[in-house]
Every structure is written in structure tokens, then in C-alpha cells.
Amino acid sequence: MSTAVLKSEWTKIRTVASTVWSLVSALVATVGISAALCWAIGATFDDLPQEQQATFDPTVMSFAGMTFGQLGMIVFGVLVVTSEYSSGMIRTSLAAVPRRGTLLLSKLAVATALALVVGLLTSFLSFFLGQAILGEHSIGIGEPNILRAVVGAGLYMALIALFSMGFATILRSAVLSLGILMPFFLMISNILSAFETTRKVSQWFPDQAGSKIMQTVPGTVETPYGPWTGLGIMVVWVLAAVLGGYLVLRKRDA
Amino acid sequence: MIEAVGLTKRFGAKTAVDQLSFQVRPGHVTGFLGPNGSGKSTTMRMILGLDRPTSGHVTINGRPFRELPNAQRHVGALLDAKAVHGGRRARTHLLALAQLSGIPEKRVDEVLGVVGLQDVARQRTKAFSLGMGQRLGIAAALLGDPQVLLFDEPVNGLDPEGILWVRNLMRQLAAEGRTVFVSSHLMSEMALTADHLIVIGRGRLLADMGVQEFIAHNSAGFARVRVADSDRLGAQALGEALVKAGGQVLKEPDGALRVTGLTLPHVSDLAHEAGVRLWELSPHRASLEEAYMRLTQSAVEYTSTEDPRAELFEPEPLTVPAWEDEGAHQVSGPTAAAFYAPPPPGAAGAQPFLMPSRPGDLAGTATDPEDPR
Numbered sequence: 001m002s003t004a005v006l007k008s009e010w011t012k013i014r015t016v017a018s019t020v021w022s023l024v025s026a027l028v029a030t031v032g033i034s035a036a037l038c039w040a041i042g043a044t045f046d047d048l049p050q051e052q053q054a055t056f057d058p059t060v061m062s063f064a065g066m067t068f069g070q071l072g073m074i075v076f077g078v079l080v081v082t083s084e085y086s087s088g089m090i091r092t093s094l095a096a097v098p099r100r101g102t103l104l105l106s107k108l109a110v111a112t113a114l115a116l117v118v119g120l121l122t123s124f125l126s127f128f129l130g131q132a133i134l135g136e137h138s139i140g141i142g143e144p145n146i147l148r149a150v151v152g153a154g155l156y157m158a159l160i161a162l163f164s165m166g167f168a169t170i171l172r173s174a175v176l177s178l179g180i181l182m183p184f185f186l187m188i189s190n191i192l193s194a195f196e197t198t199r200k201v202s203q204w205f206p207d208q209a210g211s212k213i214m215q216t217v218p219g220t221v222e223t224p225y226g227p228w229t230g231l232g233i234m235v236v237w238v239l240a241a242v243l244g245g246y247l248v249l250r251k252r253d254a
Numbered sequence: 255m256i257e258a259v260g261l262t263k264r265f266g267a268k269t270a271v272d273q274l275s276f277q278v279r280p281g282h283v284t285g286f287l288g289p290n291g292s293g294k295s296t297t298m299r300m301i302l303g304l305d306r307p308t309s310g311h312v313t314i315n316g317r318p319f320r321e322l323p324n325a326q327r328h329v330g331a332l333l334d335a336k337a338v339h340g341g342r343r344a345r346t347h348l349l350a351l352a353q354l355s356g357i358p359e360k361r362v363d364e365v366l367g368v369v370g371l372q373d374v375a376r377q378r379t380k381a382f383s384l385g386m387g388q389r390l391g392i393a394a395a396l397l398g399d400p401q402v403l404l405f406d407e408p409v410n411g412l413d414p415e416g417i418l419w420v421r422n423l424m425r426q427l428a429a430e431g432r433t434v435f436v437s438s439h440l441m442s443e444m445a446l447t448a449d450h451l452i453v454i455g456r457g458r459l460l461a462d463m464g465v466q467e468f469i470a471h472n473s474a475g476f477a478r479v480r481v482a483d484s485d486r487l488g489a490q491a492l493g494e495a496l497v498k499a500g501g502q503v504l505k506e507p508d509g510a511l512r513v514t515g516l517t518l519p520h521v522s523d524l525a526h527e528a529g530v531r532l533w534e535l536s537p538h539r540a541s542l543e544e545a546y547m548r549l550t551q552s553a554v555e556y557t558s559t560e561d562p563r564a565e566l567f568e569p570e571p572l573t574v575p576a577w578e579d580e581g582a583h584q585v586s587g588p589t590a591a592a593f594y595a596p597p598p599p600g601a602a603g604a605q606p607f608l609m610p611s612r613p614g615d616l617a618g619t620a621t622d623p624e625d626p627r
């Protein structure tokens with residue numbers, strides 16, 4: 001990384017339209033859908049079975065929309081990388097600066113930093129709006145573990161974006177990358193987690209492990225890891241994707 | 255200075271570049287010619303470290319591109335004018351590239367002025383025409399004020415004013431002592447721009463020499479002789495005299511004669527001796543295009559198949575005049591090829607395109623160029 005290349009990447013990232021709309025949709029979808037679900041559960045809270053009332057996690061509830069909101073982060077991460085390939089800009093850039101590692105790391109650093117800012121903004125907005133809607137069932141940010149969960153939610157979104165960037169660097173195609181990542185994180189991962197047997201595997205998936213950080217009430221589902229270890233597992237996935245992307249970029253013709 | 259040694263690139267079974275060795279020297283415009291798919295762009299991508307050679311290597315000022323410190327200040331390239339994110343404005347595109355090597359922002363405005371895009375600097379590049387995109391690509395190549403410049407088909411899509419501008423720019427860059435390596439399919443333009451040529455076909459080196467030398471090696475000029483219209487018998491007499499003196503003669507549709515194998519003074523002397531009045535005796539030097547066509551004909555990979563309707567538009571063929579005996583036809587076969595004329599019926603018509611199959615065969619006139627095979 002060098003400040004010159006970081007500056008260049010920042011110029012690139014802020015001057016394409018997809019950056020804005022993908023990040024805005026991540027924020028709006030997360031906050032909006034979370035708020036709607038908080039309102040729905042708040043209105044019907046007394047009808048819930050006893051055990052669900054006992055394990056109700058208002059923090060997780062206020063992030064419920066993130067399942068959809070993270071798609072915005074995935075789109076952002078994928079497009080940041082693949083637009084370079086589809087436009088051919090990567091060749092123009094590499095013909096100017098041949099240090100591929102520097103170029104990739106700078107791009108990922110700038111894009112991840114931006115995703116982190118938007119992720120934190122999203123998580124705090126989502127939390128406070130959700131708690132306001134939940135009213136008597138809400139929880140304050142000062143209670144134990146709550147701040148960790150809210151900050152963790154922001155980190156989670158940034159990591160999802162970075163994972164998508166690494167993944168897209170390997171595949172180089174937006175259609176292919178989105179076609180795999182979107183259904184995986186939206187459905188496959190969640191469906192597999194719904195069944196006792198498949199959960200043994202799916203609990204190690206990046207999103208399942210990473211979202212443990214947002215949990216503040218011990219749930220019905222047991223995991224062999226805690227919140228930070230869970231996030232650590234996600235980080236391992238992310239590093240693997242980035243390393244894969246780096247190796248592909250270094251080895252293959254651009 | 256760019257130096258390639260045994261440069262080879264294979265894509266699967268396809269050998270795009272095959273054992274290519276050449277040098278591109280500073281202070282000259284070096285033209286890079288070759289038919290479609292002959293490996294020019296692939297070679298340029300290898301020079302810039304975008305493609306990794308299967309074998310061999312290429313260096314710029316003694317170092318592989320990927321190892322050049324501050325590469326943008328040494329090497330500038332226009333590879334593909336469309337390699338731009340269409341949603342970005344022209345100026346921000348250049349700014350992002352400039353920032354890569356810490357080139358100051360004012361240089362961006364400078365190069366925008368140089369290529370004449372200052373008025374559209376704030377437009378998104380997807381709205382750019384082909385020629386505007388090409389100018390933007392040239393601007394990007396100039397950003398770092400580099401000593402070595404590579405341009406892949408820079409005049410593609412430019413208007414005549416733009417073509418002239420690129421020609422002058424290339425010549426000026428070379429005059430400043432820079433290394434300029436340009437590929438193009440416009441032969442007339444190359445003849446005016448380049449000092450030196452590197453020609454490849456099917457990934458192999460076909461020629462590496464000066465432009466004038468290249469034309470001389472790969473083409474045959476001819477003399478056009480026009481006898482006064484009133485003097486029908488004179489034309490006949492002169493034709494016979496020319497053939498007897500060892501020249502080869504073809505008749506153009508309007509009656510003029512194309513003579514090869516004899517110098518102009520000799521033709522003039524023969525006309526004088528035969529008492530024939532001439533209206534025209536003019537030398538015709540072959541063009542770079544003609545020389546190029548002859549050299550690369552056998553290396554062309556993608557040729558159009560004959561359109562059956564094409565014969566409707568075919569010009570009247572050259573004919574072998576009556577005074578040429580059959581023996582002379584055999585000799586003049588390869589020479590006839592030089593004029594791209596179909597063979598006279600029954601004469602030396604074995605070659606479908608009238609092109610020698612090997613560059614070495616060229617017209618049998620010029621001394622053999624280095625035979626690549």
C-alpha cells in the first residue's frame with residue numbers, strides 16, 4: 001500500500017454511481033426492514049410462546065433486516081472489483097502501476113474502510129430505531145454486551161463486503177460472483193441453519209459464525225464458539241478469500 | 255529502449271506470439287505491423303507485464319516492466335481506448351491514474367489540453383465517441399511524461415485532423431529522443447509516421463528494418479508508358495522492342511503500358527529508336543501498403559471469402575498484349591502479381607491470389623528479404 005495508490009483508489013471509488021446506490025441500499029434495507037420487523041414483533045409480543053418470550057433478544061431483533069441489507073454490501077464489494085475487469089480499467093491501471101499486490105490491497109483497504117463507516121452507521125441507526133419501536137421490550141445501549149453487539153454488526157457488514165471483494169477478485173465476473181454470493185447468503189446458509197443436522201456444517205459458514213457477535217441473549221441454538229471467536233471464524237474466511245484473490249491476480253494475465 | 259528476446263505466448267493450443275526477438279530504439283517511431291490476430295496486442299500486453307510470456311522475456315530499459323520503479327514515469331501506454339469506466343468523468347479517470355504515481359493534478363489538465371479534450375473533461379466517458387476515447391487514452395499515456403511510449407492503433411477512429419495530430423505527436427515524441435512503438439493498420443499513415451518497421455505474421459517476425467528499406471525489399475516499382483493515341487502501330491512496335499530488351503509489359507485497360515525490368519532512360523531510348531511518340535513516361539514507386547501486402551499475404555489468418563457478387567464490381571483486367579510471346583508470360587507471372595491483377599487467361603494463373611506464397615519469392619526482383627522461415 002502507498003498513500004498515492006490509496007488516493008487513486010479513493011478517487012475511483014467515489015466517482016462511480018454503483019458505490020453510492022449499493023451502500024445506500026444496504027443501509028436503507030437493513031434499517032427499514034429491521035424497523036418493520038421490530039414493529040411487527042412488538043405488536044404481537046404477548047401472543048408469542050413463553051419460551052420465545054424468555055429468549056427474546058431485542059438487539060438481534062433490531063438487526064433482523066441485515067439478512068437483506070447485507071446484499072447491498074455484497075453488491076458493493078463485487079462491483080468495486082468487477083467493474084475494473086468489465087471496463088478494462090484494471091489493465092489501464094496495471095499498465096501504469098505494475099505492483100499488483102499494492103493495487104489490490106489499496107483498493108480493498110479503501111473500499112472496506114468505506115463499508116465499515118456505512119456499516120457502523122447502519123448498525124447504530126438500526127439499533128436505536130429498532131429499540132425505539134420495541135418500546136417496553138427494548139434494551140439500552142449501556143446494558144452489558146450491547147455495545148459489543150452494535151459495533152459488531154457494523155464490523156459484520158464490512159467483513160461481508162470484504163469477503164465479496166476477495167471472492168470477486170478470484171472470479172472476475174459480476175454475474176458469476178453475485179449469482180453465487182446472493183443466493184448463498186440470502187437463502188442457502190439460512191435454510192441449512194434451520195435444521196439440526198445441517199447446522200453442524202453451516203454454523204461454520206462466514207455469515208452464521210460472524211453474526212454470533214450480534215447476539216446478547218443466550219439463544220435456543222448452541223454454538224461451540226462465542227461472539228468474538230465467531231467473528232474470528234468469519235475473519236478467517238475473509239482472509240482466505242482475499243488471499244485467493246491476490247494469488248489469482250498475481251498469477252493470471254490481466 | 256524495448257528489447258524482446260525469444261518472446262513466446264501460447265493460449266492453450268494457439269501460439270499467439272512465436273519466438274519474437276526485436277529491439278525498439280529511442281529517437282525513432284517504430285511501426286508495428288501485422289495482419290489481424292498476428293499477435294501485436296499480445297506482444298504489447300507482454301511488454302507491459304499484463305500477460306506473462308510462455309517463454310522468452312521482454313525488458314524496458316533493461317528491466318522487466320513489473321520491476322520498474324515508478325513505472326508510469328518511464329512508460330506510457332494506450333492499449334485499448336475503451337478500457338475506461340464509462341460512468342466516470344474524463345478528468346476523474348485521468349486524475350485516478352495520475353494519483354497512482356503521485357503525478358500532480360495540474361498535469362491532468364495539461365494533458366487534457368494537449369489532446370484537445372478540455373471542453374469535455376467533465377463529461378462521463380460512456381458518452382464519448384470513438385475518437386474522443388482514443389484521445390483520452392493518449393492523454394493517459396502522456397500523463398507521466400514517459401521516455402517510452404506504446405500505442406496500439408492510436409488513430410483508430412480519429413478524424414483526419416486527429417490523424418495528422420497523432421502523426422505529428424509521434425514524430426515530436428521521437429524527436430525528443432523518446433522510444434515510440436506504434437501499431438496500426440493504416441499503411442499510408444505508417445509510411446508517413448514511422449522510421450522503422452517491425453512486421454509480424456502469425457506471431458513470427460517477418461521484417462525488422464527501415465521503412466524505405468522495407469518498401470525497396472518488398473515491392474517492385476514500374477514505369478507507365480503511354481504512346482500517343484494516334485500511333486497504334488507505334489504502341490505495337492514499342493511493346494515488341496521493350497520485350498526484346500528484357501522488360502515485362504502489361505497493358506492497362508486504357509492502353510497504357512506497365513513496364514518492369516527496364517530503367518526509365520532505357521525505355522525512353524527504346525521509344526526514340528523505334529520512332530514512337532510518348533505522351534507519358536512516369537515512374538511508379540510501390541507504396542508501403544503494397545510492400546506490406548506482399549510480405550504478409552502468406553501470413554494472413556483471417557481473409558474474406560470471395561463474395562460471388564464481387565465480380566460485378568471488378569475492374570477491367572490488365573491484359574497481356576499480343577506481342578508478348580507465351581514464353582514471356584511464364585517469366586512475367588510473378589511480376590504480374592505485383593499489380594494485383596488477375597492473370598491473363600491461360601497464363602501463369604496457378605496462384606489464386608497472384609501472390610507469392612513465400613515472401614522470399616517476391617517478384618523475383620528485389621534481393622530476398624531475410625526469409626523468416
Ligand SMILES: Nc1ncnc2c1ncn2[C@@H]1O[C@H](COP(=O)(O)OP(=O)(O)OP(=O)(O)O)[C@@H](O)[C@H]1O
Nearest residue numbers: 265268269270288289290291292293294295296297
Ligand atoms: N486472452 C486470450 N485468450 C486466448 N486467445 C487469445 C487471447 N488474446 C489473444 N488471443 C489470440 O492470440 C492471437 C493474437 O491476438 P492479438 O490480439 O495479439 O492480435 P493483433 O495482432 O493485435 O490483432 P488485431 O490487428 O486484430 O488487433 C489471436 O489469434 C487471438 O485470438
Ligand SMILES: [Mg+2]
Nearest residue numbers: 294295296406
Ligand atoms: Mg490488436
